[in-house]
Amino acid sequence: MGEWWSIEVADGEFSAAAWKDTHGRDLIRTALEYGAQDWTWVERPWGVVLELCFPEDVPVGGWSAFRDATVVKAALDAVPDPVNGLLMYPGRGGSSGARVPRKPKPAPAAAAAALPEPDIADEVVRIASSAAEQAPPDRGRPVHPASA
Secondary structure: OOEEEEEEEEOOOOOHHHHHHHHHHHHHHHHHHOOOOEEEEEEEOOEEEEEEEEOOOOOOOOHHHHHHOHHHHHHHHOOOOOOOOEEEEEOOOOOOOOOOOOOOOOOOOHHHOOOOOOOHHHHHHHHHHHHHHHOOOOOOOOOOOOOO
């Protein structure tokens, strides 16, 4: 089984479908030259996704060589929205499932339940009242901690 990579191109100054029509054939030809086993275009309301599958163990070529090709760099530089309209990541397109199913999380233990938080207002009142009881009487002169 190969390793899938996705290139998402969003609409911008012009449609991503027009970008695909202009650069799609060159991208697919270059991907095949660098060992791609499978590919597919997925059209979405917001743009297009090119999904490419490269072999995992390839001595020459593969995803990194494809990505570094001059034709690919030129096509990616020409996307409709160069700032926010290009995403490349391993795996299939944005709405596809994970390659490996998630493992179920363990059920929480009985001791894992959160304890209720103490009421802070009662603690503040208790500390303030005990501080007021321990305060020295005011004798009309300043009291310094060193002389108390």
